[in-house]
Amino acid sequence: MTDQTPDIGSLETEMNRGFLHILVLALLETEMYGYSMVKHIEGLGYRVEENTLYPLLRRLEKNGWITSKWDLTEDRPRKFYGVTAAGRALRASLLEVWRNQDRVLGSIVKEIPNV
């Protein structure tokens, strides 16, 4: 046994990759702009790196899973994002994967006391 906390930095980044996809696709059921998403996620007790969120939004949009439009009516221009029908279908599939993974891990944790 070791009392040192392992460095999970890169593994956490890998785990976050899929999680962020689901999170953003779920969040954008209501139209939001980038900064409001960051604040909203922080309000939920999670932190997303700003420079990770925007490239992710761009990739999702490129694949047709979300759309965006600039709102120029306010003092500051804001780019609003919303999920598309294809994005909803993807979200459902990803949630299914996540639920299955959660079920498998839950079973293992129950079966093996040390986990």
Place this chain on the structure above:
Amino acid sequence: MSDKLEAYLEEISHFLSGRAEREEILSEIRSHIVEKAAEGPGEFTDAAIDRAIAAFGPARKVAERYVDDRPIIAPAYKRYLVRYTSLLFAFHAFLTVVAVVFKKDFVVFPLLYMPRLGVVDALMYLPAAFLADLGLVALVLYFVTQSGKDVKLPWPKFGVDLDEVKPPKKGFWTSRIPTAIGAVVMLAITDFALYLFARHGTIFFVNLDWRDPRPLFTPGAGRYISIIVIAGFAASTMALLVKLLTRSRWVDVVSNVISLGLIGLLLRQPVDGLFAVRIPERAMASIKYSVKFALLFIALMTAIELIKSLVIIGRRNLSDKMKSDV
């Protein structure tokens, strides 16, 4: 608008050069930073902009997040880079030897132009040839990767794959018997050569009459060549003795490097005026080419052994690292 924000966006813009959506990306980042800086208890100040920029991260790191993850050479093809380059370079080196020996230039269309070379030219030419071969293989693998197809490239084996490098199954000393025999034989040869050299100043003779030996080479050249050859014997003996204690491939690497250096010294020795005995003019020309060819061939074989040892060391280190990571 803050000059610092514009400078920051300009820096990101620089790292995004060539991207069609660059302006859109910069607008998104500008909007985010302005939004963040305007929020909170303080005013919309330069300090607030600075904090928002610092939170967003260094410009290069930000730009890199927008770059596709697609590698230049796919991980599955990375191993081919070394193997194909080794193959191509071996072919290239062989042609270099041929060009030196036959004193001809030739073209293997469209990949290779081999100029007529002297020995020194060839030694200067080979590093450039290696870089050209590496570049060519990298280019082919780049196009294979970018095609996105599952191209199954052939995998020629040189006996350097990890699964072919099995640890000896025999006992410690049983596995070292051939090495020990080799060391004793080499030690005897080295001692005998040293004895001859101490007594006659050379180890090369025309006859085998030890009471009246006739040297093959002229005194200066004979001494020079003898010292190099004895040094080679001594290096081989030392390598075999060290190998009794360790199986490290580094012993082979050091031994091969010394051998290459000694062959280089032998190649510097001019053949004209070398022999102490009279040799017909026509035979002299053949001897000249044969000696150079033989030395270059030995150098090539030694270089291949050297590369092989280094590849095995690299692969073992990689394998050990993977095991320790697991």
